[in-house]
Amino acid sequence: MKNRLFFLGIVTGLCLGSCSNDDRASFDAVITTDMFSFKSVEGGAVLQYKLSDPRINKVKAEYQDEFGEPIYKVGDYSVDTLLLDGFNSEHSSVPVKVSFLDRNGNETETTILNFNTLASNLYAFFDKVQVSPYWQGFQVTYELSGLTNGSATIYFVGENPNTHSRDTLTVENFQLGAGKYTKAYTLDASQQQSSYTVVITTEDSKQRIARKEVWTDIVGIEREMLPNQDFELLDPFGKSKEIAMNLNDSWHPGALGKQYLFDGDTKGIRAASHYRLGCATPPFTFLAGPGALHSAMNDVYFVLDVKQPAMIGEMRFYAKYGDTYATNQDFDNDYYSKLPCSINVYAWTASTSYDPDMNQSEIPASNWKLMGSYNQDPNVTLADRWYCGEGKKELDKVKTLAELNALPALYASIPFEFDEQKYRYYKIEFETTYIDPYSPTYYHNNNNQVTCHEIEVYAKKEQ
Incomplete structure (x- = not known):
């Protein structure tokens, strides 16, 4: 008797689920391309949208970032823009699926649009960065504008204090920001050299390396x-x-x-x-x-x-x-x-x-x-x-x-x-x-x- 009641419960649940799906009507709001426009920004694009149908509660966008990972973004009706980010180098004609959601979560059919991106500051950082001599070390000067995110890490080639062998040693990791900055490094006496090899990487919010560059023969200034x-x-x-x-x-x-x-x-x-x-x-x-x-x-x-x-x-x-x-x-x-x-x-x-x-x-x-x-x-x-x-x-x-x-x-x-x-x-x-x-x-x-x-x-x- 218990087994019969158990299976009856399963059948009832499936029936209820099926009935629920049948009752869930698709959202029939109309999507046209003239509702949308894109503005290319550093590392992505801004999707701008105009919503005239009062039934529309949210805008949904699906695309793949530079690393091929799926990205889902949802914008509310109370705003009119949605940032599509996740790119480092400059891209063109990136496909994005766009749909609308009503207040019950019902979704319209999707339409495919395309957008272009500008190089992110994680990438463009290296177009303006300068590595130059500093007092018994080196300095890094950079200038960024527009949208900034992610971080940069400064390394130099020196002696690993644990193994006493040549190694790439971390000097500093820091968050990037808009403006002009100078990072100056005077190295410990045990690490001072006649010249330095400097390595810089930039990383996104998931610590994935966006770009890497190496500078050699940077001569420090003795004082x-x-x-x-x-x-x-x-x-x-x-x-x-x-x-x-x-x-x-x-x-x-x-x-x-x-x-x-x-x-x-x-x-x-x-x-x-x-x-x-x-x-x-x-x-x-x-x-x-x-x-x-x-x-x-x-x-x-x-x-x-x-x-x-x-x-x-x-x-x-x-x-x-x-x-x-x-x-x-x-x-x-x-x-x-x-x-x-x-x-x-x-x-x-x-x-x-x-x-x-x-x-x-x-x-x-x-x-x-x-x-x-x-x-x-x-x-x-x-x-x-x-x-x-x-x-x-x-x-x-x-x-x-x-x-x-x-x-x-x-x-x-x-x-x-x-x-x-x-x-x-x-x-x-x-x-x-x-x-x-x-x-x-x-x-x-x-x-x-x-x-x-x-x-x-x-x-x-x-x-």
Whole structure:
């Protein structure tokens, strides 16, 4: 009896299914070619449609992409376009089946149309990309417009650190976007070579390679630190605190000035000889303010004179290590909230020398060329701040010179755009300083001061 009931259920189900299919009427909306038009775009085409029949709820398109995979696209009645993508190289007369659906999902008969595509940016990327020398490495410059999607991957041929054999090594994978971009790569010392072989691929959203190209014999530019003892920081707005050392004042020991930026002390070694219990340590450092931070309402800056024109590739800004002694009240309540997290550096491009005594507001903006920037969120976690050192969760505070000598120097590095021109003057805009993560109202920078301990400059190595 149970088996008879089971088979009866199957027969009943088939009957119901058959009846349902018989009752489902096909959708008889008329399709004509004049309802549609195509606009070729990067990597595909835009199907434009006009719907006059109120019964039409959706437009359905079926075609094959460049890799032969079936693609199904559905457009709603509330819009009038449908993107048909999935192509890399330029194509013509791509067939597409088009039909209409009503609100119940009933479908009209299909009609076959044809469309043309433009080369996608994954393909056209290589028509404009440039691979050129960079500081101890190479740089990739590209410019894209129109529809952009997918990614690019940069490789170079070097030594595999695991097998120690020649291999193609990944440098970076990044999403493509419209606009002009430069990706610069200074390679680790262990991977630096006399010349580089660079490989670039572009990939679609499924990580399928659209195109691949190889560049050979890209010669990197070697750089070295310029001696900085003769450098000068020009202060056209008079913001630098110039205070001689005064050991008779336990809270304001002085030892502040621009000259300390170029004394070769990157960690605070000189200050360590003056550690005194209960007294603030003379810092032998640079401190500027109040009002030393640049903004749209406060166009203030400093100008570094390196004395001789040079092709500069990097500028470093150092911090001194804190100590466990009394607070130097020239820094209000805190040193670290005066360290910059946003810095812009520009080169003076005019044929005449820069003059700090001239009216700065009359200098054309075109006289300055942006060379590099450093930007970090002022509220970033302590471990990620440049003055904390790699992997540190808390600041190192020292008591002795021996402790200080054992620590590495801490600095923010600003790599420069590669420019074969040599420049002598560099405008430095300090825009933002770090915010204390624990007590920002007490350890504040309400006076918009800024400090750094040493400035180093790295330029093209002269042969």
